[in-house]
Amino acid sequence: MSTSSTHTANSPRGKLKLTPVERRASITLALLFASRMLGLFLLTPIFAVAAHAIPGGNDAAKVGLALGAYGLTQAIMQIPLGMASDRFGRRPVIILGMLLFIAGGVICALAKNVDWIIVGRVIQGLGAISAAITAWVADATRPEVRTRAMAMVGGSIGISFAVSLVLSPMLVGEFGLSGLFWAISLLGFVCLLITAFVVPAVPLAKSPIVQARPRDVLGHADLLRLNFGVFCLHFILMAIFIVAPGLLAALGGYDSAHLWEVYLPVILLSFVLMVPAVFYTETRHAHKVAMEVAVAGLVVVLALMPLASHSFFAIVVTLIGFFIAFNILEALQPSLVSRVAPPEFKGLALGFYNTAQSLGIFAGGVAGGLLAAHGRSSAVFLVSSGLAFAWFLTARGFKSES
Template sequence: MPKPAKLSLNPSERRASVCLAGLFAARMLGLFLLLPVFAVAAQSLEGGLDPVQVGLALGMYGLTQAVMQIPFGMASDRVGRRPVILFGLVLFIVGSVICALSESLFWVTIGRAVQGSGAISAAITAWLADSTRPEVRTRAMAMVGASIGLSFAVSLVLAPVLVGWGGLQGLFWVIAGLGGVAFAVAAWVVPVVPRDTHAPAQTGTALEVLGHGGLIRLNIGVFSLHLTQVALFVVVPPLLVQFGGISADHLWHAYLPVILVSFLLMVPIVFLTETRRMHVLTLKLCVMLLMIVGAGLALATSGWWSLLFWLTVFFVAFNVLEALQPSLVSRIAPPHMKGLALGVYSTTQALGLFLGGALGGWLARAGGPESVFWAVTILSTVWLVATWSLKSPPMVQKATVATEHP
């Protein structure tokens, strides 16, 4: 009798997970470094005093990401993950260099469009899914989710320092360097994963993915999650400054402990979800938690500690969902359209990021922070209703796993 598979990453899975999480982190850090400082630092550029142009420069990245995720996901199914990711990183580096050499916001916007056109999130996630067994995949995805949150925390500390050192141009040169680091990791460090010889030799079509009930529900989920994230961060930082009596360059004092505590709370939840195989149930519970967070923030926006508490609860749910949802996409999608399915998933994610900023700003101006918080509650309720009929994917036979990983 084969030995039962253990619920732990084997050495090959661990290496691939750490490398791909690091690759994701380096690229996301290059994106996040702009968020805390761009609106102020861009004032030194031609056109930088126009908030519409500033918003367009920031949002252009998300728009081109949304357009290119599906083509990059389909290409990764056909020619492999590594070459597609390397090409996308070259575009990211070229766009960063264009931004670093620009003296007007117009050319920064062009550079941001080039940066975003290297849309490799789906290919990276598919590569991670290829490299791990289904029963440990959520843990591997959690590494990527943790790396994203950690990158955001690091960016809040580093961005003001880097801008003070080299200005906005210097910051873009650092971002280009991070793209180079990610390129080196993808080219020479991430282990090779043999192609699945049992999978059909064709890719899926967009209609197959868009007509798949389970994938539709997960796409609604990632859209709602990231729209919620950006909308909250339109209004939460000013409230932290107001109630905490701190300046904008010290906001990391609030963010860093919140993110670290949320990671510590996320780990046992992910472990329990894997061992009990309750992925869909955990997803629904986390969406309910987001509903509570929205209502809690709307009813308790009068103090520093209440904001920190609800922000911590939000990040617990956010980090768990960041791990669960791409794992479920990779499980539910048929093998021949895994990359395409993750491409559609990443496209809806990018659209959520873009619309979160636009709608969050509009709601905040029209009705104040409370209107944003109640909108989050309503959106999470709609998400829960849409997800309620989601079914758990079939389990993988342990004997097969044990044969592949003795």
Template sequence: MRSFADQTQRPAAVNRSDRPDIKTANVPFSATERRATAGLAAIFSTRMLGLFMVLPVFALYAHELPGATPMLVGLAIGAYGLTQAFLQIPLGLLSDRIGRKPVIYGGLTVFLLGSLVAALADSIHWVILGRAIQGSGAIAAVTVALTADLTRDEVRTKGMAIVGVSVAFSFAAALVIGPPLARWFGIAGIFWLTAALAVIGMLILAYVVPDPDRSTMHRDAQPVLSQLTGALTHPTLLRLDLAIFLLHLTMVSLFVVLPLSVESAGLAAIDHWQLYLPVILLAILAMVPFVVLAERQGLERPVLLGSVVALGLAMLGLHAFDDSLWALAILLVAVFAIFNLMEAVLPSLVSKAARAGARGTAMGIFSSAQFIGAFLGGLLGGWTHQQFGADAVYLVGALTSLIWIGLMATMAMPENLTRHVLTLAASPKDGAPGLEQLLLDVPGVKEAVIALDEGVAYLKVDSRQLDWARLQTFAAST
């Protein structure tokens, strides 16, 4: 083995980690980064708000559309998921070639077109087409990539987290504002508002989001074609992909019939927000302790298994007590708490399970699985409603939980390793394999991948064993 004195003659370099003991976790955003993150979060959230606003209301008003059947209503609710799933990775890769902003402008334009088609629809079939076109403006991966371009490594994770959290707020806001908007302006009015949100997104992109100095590949933030096979065949990642697929299948199928149950329980359509608002707030409070148990105490498996069991029981409860508003409220607190919990814990596990330098690819596949779940949830929920009645849709969620329990019970939990990035001062003289081996020789470094095109080294380290002083010395060497 080479001595460390020999190793420090190699070109490696600037330390870029978000560990507190390296004094980067509390690095503040620069003014430009703050502006970029806020602008991209606004674009992302307004687009998702437009997609989500129909969830709590479409089943109530769709019968007014010619040709509407329960199955086609479900298909209209979930249609965006199919096109979103299949186009987001290709559009992300396209942005590497022609630039991030042109692809985002294009995606928002397509989203605008889909909204207009749905707003002008005179039958359920045109609404389905409009929703599918909306999903074709799949800018999720490109937005994440642009966030990476416009933020330093020290704050990049924080920036992407803000963009991600904005989606959760969009979902909550959609449930609250969707019912009164639909009552006042109709379903067409919601789609007109969605079109306006697309225009607002373009204005934010033009006047708020800065232009990046250059767009580069960020393997921890965006997919890489050569890594797709490895991510798709990784046993733990595959189970996590199926988990998010089942979660969104369950949630979207739920909204095919939930508005009908709430109305049947005695709450007028315009007042549904009075149920959703307190339920969402209580659900957020309820899920926090379990996130702490999973993330801080290392109890991911029992938290996940317990959540899936609770979700299945809640779905059975919705089947049994869907005529009681109080029962619906209590059960929905559990359902939304579990949904929020899973939305926090599952991506964290994907990040831990993905190999060094492959998190972007793993997250791209994970996100696609989520959207496929949304599409099939709408389709399956609508078909079940049509064939067996609205109550049967809740049983679909309960049966889905049985499959999910098997996935979680047999999944190997990923090691609790920390991701770390080193910027290379120059190309290694012995090439990437030589520098990778030097990094692996540092105690506590479990994985090392050199990305010469990015000029960085991606690491996964065990913070309990890592010799941080030695790694810092190595990073500071030239």
């Protein structure tokens, strides 16, 4: 490296820029994370209807199990695979996870009934690579730019959700439910190649990984706060999207095939608006304050949603506000986990973190469905706002340096 390039990298402005290796690692790992989330989201908008075409597809309990099995097995495997990534490296664990993801997708594509789709979804979920991916991002980036890198990974969740709403009706309409699973498997294969040949290698920490124990994470107050936070965040995401599509359809006259016309600009606009907040957080080292403000914003936005649910414009505005806070928190929280956790069990800490995320997805879907079935949509928003307020109270106790 030349003297001038070294000087630029060490300057205050250079420290806030992603290096070529950091940029390459962040982009490719965000793509991998997006594929994992697509495995969850692609079925959500369409499966309950498309499943009627196969034996067992009219059994609501089996359809729900097929949707939820992925999240449950993800939750079970996050911690073991996070620990394995600390011991054996990020790349081998992610390759194994993608192979399971592909195998499960193929089983679903060949399935003749819902029972075999459940089997395939269980196998897909066993490839729980979120902890290894986020640990790899942390390994590949410096602390001063890590939140920006995590923003790419975190933002992929919102983008994956938008993409799923656009693609899944198109794929099922053109190729059927089997074609949707073949597309998921093909995406997994592409990501397998990216993992093996594109993502740059990063050395693991040299600390003795054998000392890492689950109690090290479970006894760490700030890590527990962050785990509770990501559980709340994804509980709220799944719960409100049990009722939001119906509201948008009723208020705006959209059918299920055209709701993406609302979701896509909402998510992309909110992602653009959150960038200044992330940049401010990095330059001012205000991670704790940013987290508190974003959670407080969630409380307010969710509390306003029952009032906004009578106007299409108002509900769209509150959804933009929700996704601004969501994207900020999705970037900040894993970055804080990587800062708080010692290097020797970073993967284990992120394993617990992603387990809490998967449990939040599952619990939010179940709770949101029960609330919507036995009450009004406003109950979902108010319960979510109350959960966000509990999160806000715990977040104020966060003490670790950012």
